[in-house]
Amino acid sequence: xxxxxxxxxxxxxxxxASRIGHGxxxxxxxxxxxxxxKKGIAIELNPISNQALGLVYDLRNHPxxxxxxxxxxxxxxxxxxxxxxxxxxxxxxxxxxxxxGAVYDDLKLLKQLAMNSITYSAMTSVEKVDALAKWQNKWNxxxxxxxxxxxxxxxxxxxx
Numbered sequence: 001x002x003x004x005x006x007x008x009x010x011x012x013x014x015x016x017a018s019r020i021g022h023g024x025x026x027x028x029x030x031x032x033x034x035x036x037x038k039k040g041i042a043i044e045l046n047p048i049s050n051q052a053l054g055l056v057y058d059l060r061n062h063p064x065x066x067x068x069x070x071x072x073x074x075x076x077x078x079x080x081x082x083x084x085x086x087x088x089x090x091x092x093x094x095x096x097x098x099x100x101g102a103v104y105d106d107l108k109l110l111k112q113l114a115m116n117s118i119t120y121s122a123m124t125s126v127e128k129v130d131a132l133a134k135w136q137n138k139w140n141x142x143x144x145x146x147x148x149x150x151x152x153x154x155x156x157x158x159x160x
Contacts, residue, residue, distance in 0.1 A: 009036075017041055019075065019120055024050075024063040026072070033072065042073045042120035047095040049079035059099025068100055068109070075116045106159045111139060 006029065012020045013035045020026070023043040026033045036043065045064040056062045067074050078092045093113060101109045118131045143155055152158060 012036075012041065013039065018122075019044055021077070022046065022079075024067065027063045027066045027070075033067075033070070037070070037072050040073055040120075042075045042116065043067055044075050044077040045096060045100070046077050046079035047092050047099060051095075059095055062100055064096065065100045065102070069102060073116060073120060074113065075120050076113055107143075108159050114139075 006025065009020065009023060009026055009029060009032050012023070013032060016039065019042040020036070021044045023036075024045060026036055026043060035041075043064075045062070045067075047059055047062065047064070050056050050062065051059060064074060076089065076092050076096045078089050093110070096113060097105075097110050114135065115132065118128055118135060121128065121131075123131060143158065146152070146158055147155065
């Protein structure tokens with residue numbers, strides 16, 4: 001019997017978990033997914049690990065795309081870093097952005113994924129506020145650099 005994954009999802013909701021590791025099977029269960037979204041339980045996605053383990057062969061078909069499109073709180077994680085030689089989390093972020101995002105997604109998706117990492121972290125509320133402020137400052141510098149380097153007139157040219 002291999003339905004333990006389903007039971008783990010239900011247990012996570014009932015026990016008020018703050019995050020669900022490897023929870024992409026939630027897309028199979030509309031009521032569980034609805035509860036996950038309502039309770040704001042983050043679902044950790046590990047794009048490179050999922051592909052390396054053969055759980056999904058093409059990231060464009062990863063269940064995370066459905067979760068993102070339906071407003072589930074998603075965080076990007078790197079599973080088994082030493083095994084995949086993927087120390088920087090940026091590799092997983094890149095793969096998630098390129099593979100899981102819809103054709104019309106832009107830097108807003110990347111921004112949301114990064115902010116989710118802080119929002120759904122184990123930091124205290126005070127630490128989260130501080131981290132989000134520091135992150136927002138660096139994001140603003142990044143956007144200003146992109147506008148300057150590519151001689152754009154506004155952020156609207158970047159994010160449509």
